[in-house]
Amino acid sequence: MTKLIAGNWKMHGTAADLGEVHAVAERAAELAGKVEVALCVPATLIHRAVETVPGFAIGGQDIHANENGAHTGDCSADMLRDAGARVVIVGHSERRDAHREADADVRAKAESGLAAGLRVILCVGESDAEREAGRAVDVVTAQLAASLPRGNTAALRAPGLDVAYEPIWAIGTGKVPTTADIAEMHAALRQTLLAELGPDGSNVRILYGGSVKSSNAAEIFAVPEVGGALVGGASLKAADFLPIVEAGAV
Numbered sequence: 115m116t117k118l119i120a121g122n123w124k125m126h127g128t129a130a131d132l133g134e135v136h137a138v139a140e141r142a143a144e145l146a147g148k149v150e151v152a153l154c155v156p157a158t159l160i161h162r163a164v165e166t167v168p169g170f171a172i173g174g175q176d177i178h179a180n181e182n183g184a185h186t187g188d189c190s191a192d193m194l195r196d197a198g199a200r201v202v203i204v205g206h207s208e209r210r211d212a213h214r215e216a217d218a219d220v221r222a223k224a225e226s227g228l229a230a231g232l233r234v235i236l237c238v239g240e241s242d243a244e245r246e247a248g249r250a251v252d253v254v255t256a257q258l259a260a261s262l263p264r265g266n267t268a269a270l271r272a273p274g275l276d277v278a279y280e281p282i283w284a285i286g287t288g289k290v291p292t293t294a295d296i297a298e299m300h301a302a303l304r305q306t307l308l309a310e311l312g313p314d315g316s317n318v319r320i321l322y323g324g325s326v327k328s329s330n331a332a333e334i335f336a337v338p339e340v341g342g343a344l345v346g347g348a349s350l351k352a353a354d355f356l357p358i359v360e361a362g363a364v
């Protein structure tokens with residue numbers, strides 16, 4: 115499977131940063147067929163980013179599960195599509211934590227995103243305490259099973275769903291699990307996908323996320339069942355992000 119390297123800009127980026135989007139999209143076009151690339155920018159920047167780089171995969175970082183309604187400050191999947199987004203992240207640990215999103219909320223968002231035609235990147239991951247207690251695999255596989263979208267197998271087969279394993283303690287900290295720990299978790303997540311989705315579960319890429327940098331990307335991408343990366347801090351500048359993209363194209 116072609117790897118997906120997706121950037122998560124979080125709450126960073128204004129029009130002044132569109133040059134970075136342009137530089138990433140230009141190289142991604144040259145590498146088309148070898149690696150897929152997406153940038154998930156703040157909602158305020160989606161439309162301008164799409165206008166800057168038509169044809170490149172711009173994404174959002176969250177959606178509301180409903181189509182519309184009295185949800186001040188939220189955007190629906192259709193609204194992101196209308197702005198030109200092709201991708202959306204759901205269930206990022208920063209949203210599960212700061213916005214108290216439960217697995218059922220994440221599942222509803224994933225279903226809504228797929229129904230609107232967005233590629234959905236569904237995040238799961240354990241806390242430091244859960245890993246220290248030896249519960250990481252049990253916690254994360256249970257989180258995935260409860261967060262997975264159901265009933266939209268055509269969208270899954272498209273394939274429209276990716277999972278991102280992001281240990282919470284590795285996000286933005288510079289800490290990274292051992293390759294053995296990544297391999298163990300990704301193998302367990304593949305088993306969960308197959309058990310929950312049947313043969314469609316084999317189409318779902320499992321990305322790794324958490325302090326991915328140019329210096330560790332190649333090693334992480336060599337781990338079995340690693341289908342790419344979700345990259346936060348190192349996605350903000352093309353000069354930092356593109357070496358990761360290049361590593362994913364090998």
Ligand code: PEP
Nearest residue numbers: 285286323324325346347
């Ligand atoms: C993220 O927020 O999804 C992430 C992986 O961040 P970082 O790469 O900065 O650890």
